[in-house]
Amino acid sequence: MLAGTVHVTSGDAMAMADSLKVTVYGQGSHGSQPQDSIDPIIQGVNMINRIQTIVSREVHPLKPPVVTVATFHAGLKEDIIADRAEFTINVRTLDPEVREQVNAALRRIIYAEAAASGAPKPLIEELYTFPRNYNDPDATAELVAELQKVLGENNVTPSSPMMGSEDFGLLAEVIGVPSVFWMFGGHTAETLESGKPVPVNHSPFFAPVAEPTLSTGVQAAMTAILSKVGL
Known part of the structure; x- marks a missing residue:
């Protein structure tokens, strides 16, 4: 992405x-x-x-x-x-x-x-x-709205389910609360548009660019937290 x-x-x-x-x-x-x-x-x-x-x-x-x-x-x-x-x-x-x-x-x-x-x-x-990794629809809609305010509407997009797996779903399941799991991109436009296979996270050639990858991840996490604690 x-x-x-x-x-x-x-x-x-x-x-x-x-x-x-x-x-x-x-x-x-x-x-x-x-x-x-x-x-x-x-x-x-x-x-x-x-x-x-x-x-x-x-x-x-x-x-x-x-x-x-x-x-x-x-x-x-x-x-x-x-x-x-x-x-x-x-x-x-x-x-x-x-x-x-x-x-x-x-x-x-x-x-x-x-x-x-x-x-x-x-x-x-x-x-x-x-386990099942299920994003609560109401919580997802709320988070997307908050992320779009900070990152811009064009930078926060809906995506299809992935057949990869993640144990994050256990966190919400064991305490009975809604959760939202999201992905953030790490490739340049040149890499994605090169016509060559794009290295993914299990590839030894996977090397995301540091920026704006890291700052986007931090902004997304902080936005999610602040939207709940009310600061």
Whole structure:
């Protein structure tokens, strides 16, 4: 986003996230004796292929989640069928009901594929979860009005929900108060208009300009605070 600007989403601002580690058990064997094995790699591949159908065939298309399998590890040698495989799953959802649906479907598919292979029950471990990050609409409207007074109307804009995740939502949830989470830009116009991929915050090339990035962030934070304490 452009340095000097603030971007605010009303309602669901960022996705909930769930990460799982799946250990698939099989029966190891030599590559020349596949009949004596229960191949965990084939199990895992079938699980992963079927998992992709959760988004395309089980969830309402207007409430799409993101389901990513980003790691898969199994075996040590090309002619030995391993006795286990491991893969990880990351799920992003904006709707709590969809979150429950996807997580239930993942377990159903994983366990069913193992059963179909005559294999032991897989181990599914939760690595971490991120909560709902919900911007109260009334509080958001009030904050946007205050920010526009200080930063200018053109520099404070509405934005769409992001599928990234943030644990900020826990702060408001545990004490039962409305909250607003916003973003502020850090790139120059030249960077954004260069036609090249723009480095984002997980990139080693992410290097926001110091100004007006920092002053905008401080102004936005102070404006939010002062709008509540009445000074």
